[in-house]
Amino acid sequence: AITAATSGLTKVYGSGDTQVVALDQVSITFKEGEFTAIMGPSGCGKSTLMHCAAGLDSPTSGSVRIGTTELSTLNDRRLTQLRRDRIGFIFQAFNLLPTLTALENITLPLTIAGRRPDPQWLERVVAMVGLAGRLGHRPAQLSGGQQQRVAVARALAAQPAIIFGDEPTGNLDSRAGAEVLGFLRDSVRELGQTVVMVTHDPVAAGYADRVVFLSDGQLVDEMTRPTPDRVL
Numbered sequence: 001a002i003t004a005a006t007s008g009l010t011k012v013y014g015s016g017d018t019q020v021v022a023l024d025q026v027s028i029t030f031k032e033g034e035f036t037a038i039m040g041p042s043g044c045g046k047s048t049l050m051h052c053a054a055g056l057d058s059p060t061s062g063s064v065r066i067g068t069t070e071l072s073t074l075n076d077r078r079l080t081q082l083r084r085d086r087i088g089f090i091f092q093a094f095n096l097l098p099t100l101t102a103l104e105n106i107t108l109p110l111t112i113a114g115r116r117p118d119p120q121w122l123e124r125v126v127a128m129v130g131l132a133g134r135l136g137h138r139p140a141q142l143s144g145g146q147q148q149r150v151a152v153a154r155a156l157a158a159q160p161a162i163i164f165g166d167e168p169t170g171n172l173d174s175r176a177g178a179e180v181l182g183f184l185r186d187s188v189r190e191l192g193q194t195v196v197m198v199t200h201d202p203v204a205a206g207y208a209d210r211v212v213f214l215s216d217g218q219l220v221d222e223m224t225r226p227t228p229d230r231v232l
């Protein structure tokens with residue numbers, strides 16, 4: 001497990017008339033073993049915060065640390081290495097490779113890192129996503145919901161220390177979403193992983209230990225042990 005933290009994180013897109021301050025001095029800590037949901041209206045900076053915290057985008061000013069490492073001190077190679085070894089990603093657009101089967105997509109992060117999957121863990125991950133019989137299918141042969149579950153399984157397969165998710169259950173019906181989130185929460189409890197999840201769904205946020213609310217690029221509120229009715 002690992003702690004990620006931003007300090008005075010500011011992100012400005014564009015310049016002059018078209019300048020947008022997406023994040024304005026955001027300081028937040030995602031503690032070891034904690035499941036945090038980020039909520040707020042569209043365009044408030046949720047994705048930008050997640051991308052900067054995960055080292056996918058660089059801040060205009062301020063700092064981001066993962067563990068004891070300040071990301072701005074890393075060159076591209078070391079940053080890639082850190083993402084590969086420590087971080088799991090669940091994107092909205094799945095980013096599944098079309099030429100690989102579901103199972104090959106799930107084990108891809110392990111293959112890239114040159115690690116052998118823990119067979120028992122892999123079996124549980126695959127059982128969780130409920131793809132039995134479709135593991136040999138390519139993404140185009142799976143429904144949107146099935147593709148999303150493959151993306152979640154891929155993020156969990158390598159047991160990363162920290163997981164970043166952008167609407168990880170956005171395309172799932174409520175039952176499939178609950179299964180995936182329940183598994184994510186159990187995995188976090190069991191392995192002590194840190195999870196940061198962007199969501200607009202109060203039910204999804206109810207699985208988190210804490211919800212932080214962004215508005216116009218600033219942190220405006222925070223709630224521990226959220227429930228769907230309190231988040232609404």
Ligand code: ADP
Nearest residue numbers: 013014020022041042043044045046047048049
């Ligand atoms: P959210 O995830 O909460 O919808 P984003 O982080 O995607 O918000 O965007 C925050 C703000 O930054 C928005 O005003 C958005 O238009 C702007 N923005 C995001 N990405 C870019 C970009 N690549 N270029 C210019 N503006 C951007």
Ligand code: ADP
Nearest residue numbers: 134140141142143144145146147171172173176
């Ligand atoms: P989900 O709730 O998982 O999104 P759907 O209701 O969209 O599932 O799909 C139901 C079934 O139809 C799935 O088992 C899936 O295998 C199949 N299916 C859906 N979309 C496609 C597609 N584009 N190509 C092949 N099979 C599909």
